[in-house]
Amino acid sequence: MVLKPSHYKSNVWIDWCPGCGDFGITAAMYRAFSELNLDPAKTVVVSGIGCSGKTPHFLNVNGVHTLHGRAIPFAVGIKLANPELTVVVNGGDGDLLGIGSGHFVAVGRRNIDILIILHNNGVYGLTKGQASPTLSKGVLTKSLSKPNIQDAVNPIALALASGYTFVARGYSMLAEHLKNLIIAGIEHRGTAFIDVLQPCVTYNDIHTVEFYRKRVYNLEDEGWSPDVKGEEQETNKKLLAAWEKSLEWGDRIPIGIFYRNTGISTFEDRLSEEIPIYKISPPSKQIISDEKGRTLIDREIFRKIFRDYIIIRKQER
Amino acid sequence: MSVKEANILLGGPQGAGLETTAQILTSSLAYLGYGVLADREYYSNIKGRHSYIHARISAEMIPLSLSYPVEIVGAMDSETIFTHFEDLGDGGYLIYDSSTDNRTLSSIASMEPILKNRITERLKRLGVEAKVSSLVDYLASNGRAEIVALDFPSILDTFKKRFEPEPIQASRYVSSILVGAVCGLLDIDEEAVKYGVSRRFMKKEKLIEHNVFLVNYVADYIRENYGSPYKLDNSRLSLNEMLTVMGNDVVAMAKIVGGLRYQSYYPITPASDESFFIEAFERLEVDGDSIGGIVVFQTEDEIAAITSAIGASLTGARVATATSGPGFSLMVEGLGWAGHSEVPLVITYYQRGGPSTGLPTRGGQSDLLFTLFASHGEFPRIVLASGDHIEAFYDAIEAMNYAERYQLPVIHLLDKFLANSFITMGIPDFSKIYIDRGMIVEDGEDYRRYEFNGPISPRANLGSKAVMWYTGDEHDEYGHITEDPEYRIKMYNKRMEKLDLIDKEIDPEKRAVLYGDFSADYLLVGWGFVKGVAIDSINKLRSQGLNGAYLHLKMFSPFPSSYVKSIIGSFDSDRVILVEHNYLAQAGKIVAMNTGTIIDRMIVKYTGRPIYVNELIIGIRKILEGEMRVVLSYGA
Numbered sequence: 001m002v003l004k005p006s007h008y009k010s011n012v013w014i015d016w017c018p019g020c021g022d023f024g025i026t027a028a029m030y031r032a033f034s035e036l037n038l039d040p041a042k043t044v045v046v047s048g049i050g051c052s053g054k055t056p057h058f059l060n061v062n063g064v065h066t067l068h069g070r071a072i073p074f075a076v077g078i079k080l081a082n083p084e085l086t087v088v089v090n091g092g093d094g095d096l097l098g099i100g101s102g103h104f105v106a107v108g109r110r111n112i113d114i115l116i117i118l119h120n121n122g123v124y125g126l127t128k129g130q131a132s133p134t135l136s137k138g139v140l141t142k143s144l145s146k147p148n149i150q151d152a153v154n155p156i157a158l159a160l161a162s163g164y165t166f167v168a169r170g171y172s173m174l175a176e177h178l179k180n181l182i183i184a185g186i187e188h189r190g191t192a193f194i195d196v197l198q199p200c201v202t203y204n205d206i207h208t209v210e211f212y213r214k215r216v217y218n219l220e221d222e223g224w225s226p227d228v229k230g231e232e233q234e235t236n237k238k239l240l241a242a243w244e245k246s247l248e249w250g251d252r253i254p255i256g257i258f259y260r261n262t263g264i265s266t267f268e269d270r271l272s273e274e275i276p277i278y279k280i281s282p283p284s285k286q287i288i289s290d291e292k293g294r295t296l297i298d299r300e301i302f303r304k305i306f307r308d309y310i311i312i313r314k315q316e317r
Numbered sequence: 318m319s320v321k322e323a324n325i326l327l328g329g330p331q332g333a334g335l336e337t338t339a340q341i342l343t344s345s346l347a348y349l350g351y352g353v354l355a356d357r358e359y360y361s362n363i364k365g366r367h368s369y370i371h372a373r374i375s376a377e378m379i380p381l382s383l384s385y386p387v388e389i390v391g392a393m394d395s396e397t398i399f400t401h402f403e404d405l406g407d408g409g410y411l412i413y414d415s416s417t418d419n420r421t422l423s424s425i426a427s428m429e430p431i432l433k434n435r436i437t438e439r440l441k442r443l444g445v446e447a448k449v450s451s452l453v454d455y456l457a458s459n460g461r462a463e464i465v466a467l468d469f470p471s472i473l474d475t476f477k478k479r480f481e482p483e484p485i486q487a488s489r490y491v492s493s494i495l496v497g498a499v500c501g502l503l504d505i506d507e508e509a510v511k512y513g514v515s516r517r518f519m520k521k522e523k524l525i526e527h528n529v530f531l532v533n534y535v536a537d538y539i540r541e542n543y544g545s546p547y548k549l550d551n552s553r554l555s556l557n558e559m560l561t562v563m564g565n566d567v568v569a570m571a572k573i574v575g576g577l578r579y580q581s582y583y584p585i586t587p588a589s590d591e592s593f594f595i596e597a598f599e600r601l602e603v604d605g606d607s608i609g610g611i612v613v614f615q616t617e618d619e620i621a622a623i624t625s626a627i628g629a630s631l632t633g634a635r636v637a638t639a640t641s642g643p644g645f646s647l648m649v650e651g652l653g654w655a656g657h658s659e660v661p662l663v664i665t666y667y668q669r670g671g672p673s674t675g676l677p678t679r680g681g682q683s684d685l686l687f688t689l690f691a692s693h694g695e696f697p698r699i700v701l702a703s704g705d706h707i708e709a710f711y712d713a714i715e716a717m718n719y720a721e722r723y724q725l726p727v728i729h730l731l732d733k734f735l736a737n738s739f740i741t742m743g744i745p746d747f748s749k750i751y752i753d754r755g756m757i758v759e760d761g762e763d764y765r766r767y768e769f770n771g772p773i774s775p776r777a778n779l780g781s782k783a784v785m786w787y788t789g790d791e792h793d794e795y796g797h798i799t800e801d802p803e804y805r806i807k808m809y810n811k812r813m814e815k816l817d818l819i820d821k822e823i824d825p826e827k828r829a830v831l832y833g834d835f836s837a838d839y840l841l842v843g844w845g846f847v848k849g850v851a852i853d854s855i856n857k858l859r860s861q862g863l864n865g866a867y868l869h870l871k872m873f874s875p876f877p878s879s880y881v882k883s884i885i886g887s888f889d890s891d892r893v894i895l896v897e898h899n900y901l902a903q904a905g906k907i908v909a910m911n912t913g914t915i916i917d918r919m920i921v922k923y924t925g926r927p928i929y930v931n932e933l934i935i936g937i938r939k940i941l942e943g944e945m946r947v948v949l950s951y952g953a
């Protein structure tokens with residue numbers, strides 16, 4: 001049975017400001033999940049704290065609304081313990097690139113098979129509009145008393161530098177395009193990242209729908225080819241090109257897939273090499289005792305496993 | 318003549334083979350059936366600073382405490398002689414390298430100036446020149462000590478002529494000279510030496526041959542020239558098999574036996590060795606077959622360690638993380654999320670000297686209050702502390718059972734003393750071990766993670782047939798956010814009432830254990846690694862006519878209030894003494910908070926070194942003579 005997009009909508013009232021870009025992101029998720037026919041019980045949406053952090057409650061799949069900045073490590077634990085789950089992280093720009101930036105970088109090094117969706121609105125929405133790590137120097141948004149004196153981090157470049165193997169940008173108002181990115185991100189084996197430009201109608205009066213409409217263009221339309229095919233040299237070439245592209249911001253803002261490399265092992269693959277039974281029997285699936293609550297390791301097995309730590313006393317003659 | 322026990326101290330620069338010395342000796346002694354407890358004291362340093370091993374060897378029992386003075390000081394370098402000459406008891410044996418006779422105290426660059434000054438003062442008062450030969454002469458001429466002067470370089474020369482080891486390797490054999498001298502003094506036979514050396518070097522035949530030769534060569538020399546003054550009685554221990562383990566190893570073994578399947582950690586002393594140990598057994602292979610697999614995950618920081626462990630727990634894996642003070646400080650917000658969201662989680666917490674980085678490689682018990690109150694808001698938690706290696710084994714498994722049965726975070730409190738001390742112990746009793754995973758459901762129709770069903774709601778895992786939500790916000794039965802004031806009371810109560818349930822279900826006598834009886838003249842109250850030294854000190858004082866008892870506190874949340882109150886209440890208040898490794902006597906605060914009973918007499922130590930029997934006995938006497946607070950400080 002194929003589940004319709006509406007099936008993925010929970011019955012919780014969505015309490016974002018009318019017109020918020022987060023609606024577009026959530027709608028794109030409903031549609032992507034439906035097209036992929038994801039089993040809600042085998043899908044987990046993990047979020048941090050912020051307006052974006054509420055996302056899981058609006059979806060009818062498993063939801064884990066965690067701590068500010070920590071969605072990624074929660075998601076990593078979920079995925080490593082049960083790799084059959086589809087795990088999607090939703091975080092704010094403060095969440096993923098400010099307080100949680102260490103995790104954002106670390107997950108790229110591992111290439112764990114999850115998708116991370118950044119709700120990039122340039123502000124700390126839920127705390128009323130302070131500058132976020134993606135707001136450029138000199139920009140004055142509504143809540144600020146003076147132009148921003150901190151500069152912006154470049155999410156695309158940071159993801160590339162951190163080792164993400166799927167790096168893309170979407171725009172919350174282009175739902176069809178974003179839906180396709182989400183599908184591609186979920187289907188990608190490895191850590192996938194989508195930087196979603198998300199207008200905040202209440203606190204960001206600079207990066208508005210009007211602002212983006214004039215600037216956003218689709219990489220694909222210009223014949224951009226993000227995919228690494230084979231060789232290491234090719235990887236570096238594609239990385240450099242994507243990096244350069246990520247600097248483009250101003251009159252023209254590219255969206256689409258910047259970089260994709262399917263040739264890197266996932267962390268799950270690497271674990272399976274260490275622990276052969278990992279794939280068939282990951283931590284969440286293992287039976288650890290019999291019905292009576294007895295441990296799998298009894299005295300004899302204990303003696304075998306830990307023989308290097310056991311000393312058998314000299315026998316008296 | 319033979320002895321029932323021997324206390325020894327072996328010192329040398331960090332990274333010069335002291336650990337090898339300890340391992341060989343422990344294995345040889347265990348092979349002969351002796352009980353050994355060996356504490357490792359070392360700087361936060363990789364190479365060059367002073368470190369030492371302080372051990373008790375017994376023919377009668379598994380020692381649970383250490384004491385000074387020692388009968389043997391074995392010095393790999395002159396820093397050890399200057400630092401420890403007063404740790405040697407009258408008539409004891411000093412083993413040292415006579416080629417260093419001309420070494421002066423001031424020329425020892427690795428020694429901290431503060432200590433150097435103190436020793437300089439001390440030697441001045443004794444009228445001894447600050448030079449190895451003068452100090453050795455002083456010890457010998459006063460009849461204070463027997464001097465075992467060994468010319469290390471010439472012993473190594475003899476050895477080199479015979480075996481021609483590679484030049485850089487030669488210095489690595491110094492530790493075997495010490496092992497040999499100790500084996501001679503204790504009269505450990507060749508077979509046991511061979512056994513100990515072989516275990517240390519596992520199948521590296523050349524190294525085994527070299528070291529066995531060297532050890533026996535030195536041991537024979539000692540026997541000929543000094544006899545074997547501390548020849549040990551035949552062991553009366555009934556154990557035929559012994560585990561030789563550090564506290565880290567024991568806890569790791571327990572977690573493996575207890576079904577741990579996911580452990581996250583960020584490197585920190587003295588916790589990371591535990592994770593390393595588990596990782597070495599990640600495939601759980603028995604006779605070539607794998608009976609499971611454990612993911613040991615090194616995270617980017619402790620925040621990720623705890624939060625990824627929580628994530629793994631939500632899928633139904635049995636999880637834990639292990640850390641020390643600085644790491645736990647970072648975990649605090651995650652701890653609150655786990656408590657609020659009712660997630661089974663074990664945090665194995667090895668205390669070290671704080672605050673801040675404090676004494677990174679030394680022990681302490683100053684984090685009790687922190688573990689009890691860490692994180693904002695109120696939520697139920699279990700805080701369980703172990704007193705020795707054997708307790709730590711059972712507690713580590715129990716901690717995982719409690720976490721899953723009650724769906725909450727369990728903090729298992731240990732300390733560096735336990736983590737890094739070697740012990741010989743019996744193989745655990747498997748009839749005492751069980752696994753309890755609590756109430757788990759698979760089916761998913763209209764599943765409510767926080768169903769009002771008493772304090773414990775049936776737990777479905779992410780990945781089961783159920784769909785569920787979690788949030789750190791206050792939530793309804795489904796796990797969706799609610800701020801309704803009346804609902805808040807219901808959900809809040811549901812969480813907090815777990816504490817009452819646990820209090821009802823876990824026997825108070827398991828949570829606080831009385832050693833001795835109500836007729837005793839005084840009562841010591843302590844926890845953690847204090848256990849061994851408290852019990853041994855009481856036994857020592859009993860032979861001197863003072864009858865004492867020890868109340869060992871094990872679970873601090875939920876606290877066995879009425880049981881503890883009744884025990885403490887049956888002693889005169891001036892006969893109840895807290896013994897702790899911190900300044901405030903923190904357990905006393907918890908006793909007061911839970912029972913209304915204030916214990917105002919205390920013996921505390923916060924030097925980062927363990928409490929020793931010799932000093933605790935003096936402390937107890939002082940308190941019984943009217944002092945309120947005794948601060949202990951023995952040990953280098």
Ligand SMILES: Cc1ncc(C[n+]2csc(CCOP(=O)(O)OP(=O)(O)O)c2C)c(N)n1
Nearest residue numbers: 049050051052068092093094095124125126
């Ligand atoms: C540790 C911690 N510090 C601060 C906060 C307060 N806080 C809540 S949301 C938020 C910022 C959210 O901004 P962003 O991540 O960009 O998400 P948005 O609301 O814009 O979607 C902050 C700082 C918190 N919840 N936790």
Ligand SMILES: [Mg+2]
Nearest residue numbers: 092093123125
């Ligand atoms: Mg934001």
